[in-house]
Amino acid sequence: MFEFRFFEIYRSKQYLDLILDGVLVTGSLTIFSSIMAFLMAIFIAALRYWRIPVLGKFLATYVEFIRNTPLIVQLFFFAFGLPALLSYIWPFWCHALLALTVNFSGYFSAILYSGFLKIPRGQIEAAKSIGLKNLVIFKHVILPQTLHAMYPALCSQFIFVFLTTGVISEIGVVDLTHAGLFIDSRTFRSFEIFIVLTALYVFMALSFKFFLNLIFLKKLKPKY
Amino acid sequence: MQDTFAEIFGRPEGVIFWQLIAATRFTIFLSLIAFSGGGLLAAFVCFARVSPSVVATKLAIGYIWLFQSIPLLMVLFLVGLGIPRFLGIDISPWSAATFSLIIFTSAYLAEVWRGAFEAIPTGQWEGGYALGLKFSKIFFTIICPQAYRLALGPTVGFLVQIIKGTSLAYIIGFQDLMLLGKRWANAPVLGSEPYLIFPIMALLYFCLCFPLSCLARHLERKQSDY
Numbered sequence: 001m002f003e004f005r006f007f008e009i010y011r012s013k014q015y016l017d018l019i020l021d022g023v024l025v026t027g028s029l030t031i032f033s034s035i036m037a038f039l040m041a042i043f044i045a046a047l048r049y050w051r052i053p054v055l056g057k058f059l060a061t062y063v064e065f066i067r068n069t070p071l072i073v074q075l076f077f078f079a080f081g082l083p084a085l086l087s088y089i090w091p092f093w094c095h096a097l098l099a100l101t102v103n104f105s106g107y108f109s110a111i112l113y114s115g116f117l118k119i120p121r122g123q124i125e126a127a128k129s130i131g132l133k134n135l136v137i138f139k140h141v142i143l144p145q146t147l148h149a150m151y152p153a154l155c156s157q158f159i160f161v162f163l164t165t166g167v168i169s170e171i172g173v174v175d176l177t178h179a180g181l182f183i184d185s186r187t188f189r190s191f192e193i194f195i196v197l198t199a200l201y202v203f204m205a206l207s208f209k210f211f212l213n214l215i216f217l218k219k220l221k222p223k224y
Numbered sequence: 225m226q227d228t229f230a231e232i233f234g235r236p237e238g239v240i241f242w243q244l245i246a247a248t249r250f251t252i253f254l255s256l257i258a259f260s261g262g263g264l265l266a267a268f269v270c271f272a273r274v275s276p277s278v279v280a281t282k283l284a285i286g287y288i289w290l291f292q293s294i295p296l297l298m299v300l301f302l303v304g305l306g307i308p309r310f311l312g313i314d315i316s317p318w319s320a321a322t323f324s325l326i327i328f329t330s331a332y333l334a335e336v337w338r339g340a341f342e343a344i345p346t347g348q349w350e351g352g353y354a355l356g357l358k359f360s361k362i363f364f365t366i367i368c369p370q371a372y373r374l375a376l377g378p379t380v381g382f383l384v385q386i387i388k389g390t391s392l393a394y395i396i397g398f399q400d401l402m403l404l405g406k407r408w409a410n411a412p413v414l415g416s417e418p419y420l421i422f423p424i425m426a427l428l429y430f431c432l433c434f435p436l437s438c439l440a441r442h443l444e445r446k447q448s449d450y
Binding site for chain 2: 064065067068069070071072073074076077080081082084085163164166167170177180184188189190191192193194195197198201202205206
């Protein structure tokens with residue numbers, strides 16, 4: 001009675017295609033949103049670091065709010081709340097991209113901001129005393145050191161959020177979880193399909209870790 | 225209470241608002257169960273992880289690695305949908321959600337606590353061994369009290385992750401703030417528009433999480449002052 005029937009999944013070309021598409025959609029949405037969020041986060045953290053009067057406080061509140069609410073509530077707000085309020089229609093994946101970007105940016109900027117604060121005062125004073133401008137100091141003194149020190153934290157946060165991206169299937173994005181639920185509804189082999197999905201998520205997380213490590217060794221390792 | 229809220233905010237907003245607050249208690253219950261159960265399990269895993277036995281250490285490393293790599297969503301689906309259909313038994317959303325969150329919590333807390341134990345200088349262990357104490361004696365009377373202070377901040381911080389994690393449990397039909405909020409947002413009732421409900425829900429989660437985040441930050445700052 002208890003038997004594994006994995007063949008129901010791997011014998012059907014339709015299901016395999018669905019899973020492959022799911023992997024691609026999940027992967028590309030995560031990567032694109034994290035890259036956009038990373039650029040946003042540098043901007044947000046810099047504005048907070050320079051203590052821009054009103055904007056700095058506002059951004060601090062924004063980051064706290066993002067970090068203390070679940071991704072899924074943010075996702076539903078961006079997918080259903082905001083379009084109803086401002087009456088615009090986007091495809092599902094745009095909503096998911098927006099929500100993931102906002103979510104990632106909150107976490108990344110908090111990590112970067114705490115990294116900025118750890119840079120010793122003396123370094124900035126030294127840079128100022130040789131006549132460098134604020135932006136130059138930021139780009140060549142503060143940012144490289146912060147990225148180097150905070151890279152592990154950024155990576156583990158990236159993986160942590162990646163593991164929760166499955167919730168975007170809830171708003172209808174055809175990602176890996178959505179593919180799994182579809183196959184589950186057709187074959188009714190829930191146990192097998194979710195084992196397959198789990199293995200794929202773990203595999204993707206491991207490959208992300210591998211590539212992030214590679215980037216660290218190639219780009220961020222200090223050359224001395 | 226519901227009538228008071230209805231009088232203040234009007235109908236149906238007051239009613240919805242009160243129902244959301246009432247549903248929040250299940251989120252809190254689930255978080256507390258997950259935290260205490262997961263903490264207990266994490267204590268065992270962590271003990272195995274730092275114990276001198278090679279097999280126990282390997283097993284604990286495997287456990288932590290596995291359940292940190294598996295998405296919580298997949299654990300929920302496996303426990304809530306997969307296992308009941310595979311074994312032909314019935315698992316209530318409560319037990320499935322509790323079980324999944326306990327596993328999720330235990331893996332992360334064990335890792336947090338291991339970090340705290342490894343931050344204790346090895347001289348403390350060696351001093352204990354030099355006095356002729358056994359592993360368990362050193363562990364419970366010398367290392368634990370010191371590691372406790374190091375681990376307190378990150379542990380409270382992880383509580384925030386648990387509360388946010390409970391929001392996923394609605395997927396297998398667990399009745400909490402998330403499920404009720406989503407139901408109201410979908411209901412064709414004037415005054416329950418999604419752009420009202422979801423910010424209110426976010427605010428409720430924020431009210432739960434933000435004090436804990438502040439406490440965690442405060443504890444960590446106090447720790448670094450020593």
